[in-house]
Amino acid sequence: MTIKILSVMLIGLGGGLAVGAGFVAVLTVFGILPRLMQISKTHARIRSYEISIILGVLFSSWYGLRDMTITSSPWLLVPIGLASGTFIGMLAAALTEVLNVLPILMKRVGFKEQVLILLMAILFGKVFGSLFHWIFFVHL
Amino acid sequence: MDAEAVYLRMRHKLHVSPNQTVRIKDLAQIVGPDLVIEKIGQIIIHKITIHDKNIVIIDLMKVLKAIRDEYPSIDIQTIGTAQTIIEVQYKKPKMTGVYFVIVWLLLFIGAALAIMNFHEDVSMQEVHQKIYYIVTGRENDYPLLLQIPYSLGLGLGMVLFFNHIFKKRFNEEPSPLDVEMFNYQQDLDQYVVMNENSENEKKTHDNQNT
Incomplete structure (x- = not known):
């Protein structure tokens, strides 16, 4: 019995280590954090940001995996939704960046000056696609 | 002299x-x-x-x-x-309006489809239902209160990342896109210098011989 418990704990710890390390690695590759610090000019606070990420991960995995609830107002969901959307948006932008899609696309289609308008196409496309998904698509 | x-x-x-x-x-x-x-x-x-x-x-x-x-x-x-x-x-080649509109629509629809695929891929709907439950303690199959701000946040996140979508920049530094375009151009230039150069030399040499 003890061996069983210990091995399950070991497996859990090992899995958590791998996933946690992978998560941080992905964040590092996308460079979202440096970008946010560059915009807000708060390079000195990097340690607090690290703690914030760790706490966020711990909180969501703890509550999410254990089906716990904090039973508060649904309006709290609005800032949460906005923040998570912003994060995913940055992730998506960083992903197109890493894949080098835009420079090649701009070169191919030859609209170097209209980059902004084309970027807006992607941006509005994302927002529209997302709204469409939640409001209509999930009902199909 | x-x-x-x-x-x-x-x-x-x-x-x-x-x-x-x-x-x-x-x-x-x-x-x-x-x-x-x-x-x-x-x-x-x-x-x-x-x-x-x-x-x-x-x-x-x-x-x-x-x-x-x-x-x-x-x-x-x-x-x-x-x-x-x-x-x-x-x-x-004069960039015609029609051509531009086609590319714009292509990107728009492509981005929309990509984000929907992404949501399906990572079971975003279930995640949102879970978040709704964690926060409110109630079940809701369509947590729009979370999802609509989320969708708007997507756009906001991209603006933040690229820094200059709407002309007014948050600061003077070049955006990652500017840097990326520069790097790409640099690579292209280096490529043509290395590759076109020797070929070009040969061509002029041939011309001199004839």
Whole structure:
């Protein structure tokens, strides 16, 4: 019995280590954090940001995996939704960046000056696609 | 002509029109006695023809050779890059509105589809239902209160990342996209310098032989 418990704990710890390390690695590759610090000019606070990420991960995995609830107002969901959307948006932008899609696309289609308008196409496309998904698509 | 030093620095890139003759003063910045500069500057290095396609690489050695042929006694000091990339600008294909609209729509629809696929891929709906439950303690199959701000946040996140979607920048630093475009152009330039160069030399050599 003890061996069983210990091995399950070991497996859990090992899995958590791998996933946690992978998560941080992905964040590092996308460079979202440096970008946010560059915009807000708060390079000195990097340690607090690290703690914030760790706490966020711990909180969501703890509550999410254990089906716990904090039973508060649904309006709290609005800032949460906005923040998570912003994060995913940055992730998506960083992903197109890493894949080098835009420079090649701009070169191919030859609209170097209209980059902004084309970027807006992607941006509005994302927002529209997302709204469409939640409001209509999930009902199909 | 006496042996006064002339400093020569090849420009990185030069845009020319078809059938233009390329002189040294187009290719390089020259510093030295005015009279000498004037004379050197007029030396013709290359005449753009239809065979040049749209990129020609002029090597520094070619320029030096041309100068030495005319004025062997000039002391030339070179600074900076060893090649100039000449881009021949043929009549710019007029970007028609229709073409632009098609590309715009392509990106719009593609982005919309990509984000929907992403949501399905990571079971975003279930995650949102879970978040709704964690926060409120109630079940809701369609947590729009979370999802609509989420969708708007997507756009906001991209604006933040690219920094300059709506003209007004948050700060003066170049956005990651600017840097990325620059890097890409740099790589392209390096590629053509390495690859077009040797070919070009061969071509001019052939011409000289005939």
